[in-house]
Amino acid sequence: MNERKRQVLLTAQRLFINKGFSTTSVQDILDESRISKGTFYNYFSSKNECLIAILEHARNEASVRRRELLIGQDLSDKNILIEQISIRMHVNREQNLLPIYEAVFHSGDDDLKTFIKNMFLAEFSWLSKRLVDVYGKEVAPHAADCAVMFFGMMQQLLHVWSAVSKEEIDTSKLVSFVMRKIDSIISGMIDANDIFLHEDVFHKLNSDQGEEMETKAQLLERLTGFLELLGEETRPAAKQYVQFLLDELRTECPRVFVLESVVRSFREAFVGLSHEPEAHELAYKVWSYVDSKG
Template structure:
């Protein structure tokens, strides 16, 4: 990602947080960032597209954090899930960014249905893994309720100027109540949401627009690989770079389990290399792409 585009995203986010998304204009972003209108439209088609890019970037970071946490030792899958929800929410500005996202989603200000579906599908899958297949028919509703409760807790705390929630303590309590609701729904064989909403959550995507340009990602990986191959980095790093690129280039027959193993090794090996920063960004983008592919299939 170009430094100019990243600067625009950071400026826009600061303005959205200060003035709200609805009250921030493109001209305000231009004035604050000092770039021309042409430069803005080179990267974004609209203010909504700019916000979408901000949220998409944060989602990539969250997916990356969750995958990193999977490498740690936890006493239970439930304990892992708690951290997978709580830790991303505890990062700098994360709470405010998700406030922008969910507020815009509920108000219909932004067309974020695809991002919402990926986020909700991830949590519904994790709820099934933690609480069992008995609740699978109701897991999507559990995910909606869980994120909705957490959003309202954050919103209420901010509105009343009370102490910021400690998410590592709040999330387990919310999950406890979500489990009770899911068990009750299963026992009564009833849903909370209407058929149309459930269809949207469970239906396959109608097209292949995953919200991430895989061709662009492959171009960036290819360029990264060429630079690494010419560098003085170790043979293992060069092999991982080349191998990851080859696996992702086979778009028609992605071997996701193998790619995930290689991606974990790729990230681990590059932590101490001179290419750490770029490798980290590419790793986040790759994890995000794999998440989107999983939820599409």
């Protein structure tokens, strides 16, 4: 992705946050980022596509940080899950995306609608899986219900809070509060075999919606391309992570725990550097690949 395009994206994001999506005109973006109309529509095929790019970036951001939290940790640690959920909330709040999600969910554009829908369903699917990790496999039949209710409670409490209170909300307090409610709910559901949604509501989504997975070859190609991109001014310490990832991935059976550790260090090494965005993007790709294998 072009550097200028990224600037435009950031400007658009800032405007959407401050003024709202529908009330921000394309002209506003043009004025603010000092580009011409032609350039904008060269970058994005429409205002909606521009928004989608922003949302995708936020999703990847949250995704990477969530995965890094799990490195070397116990999957069943409830506090880790709380932190992971808080991360999404933080990203959403920092970027003020929640209103955008909802404002756009019922908009006229079908692409935009299905994009947001899939985003939400993917989130539910993820939380379902994690709830089984934490509470054990006997909650599997109820995981979908619980995941959906979790988000429902959280989102609605958040709405009311911001509608009636001026104070900044305490994110982890909210997440912990809702998690305790799930604690209370779960045993009763299991005892009474109380189910509303089918257990496998999200299975179909995982297969057809999942962003196109890259092949190992494509991933290696991206990494080598990135390595060549790095000039002499980049610290060798930063470069060596890329080289290591390449070597490890090329082995017959790459060690997952090693990849996990190194990809995090790799991303962190590029924070603040000029190629941070590309590094982040790559980290996301590697994580996706690792997840698909493990």
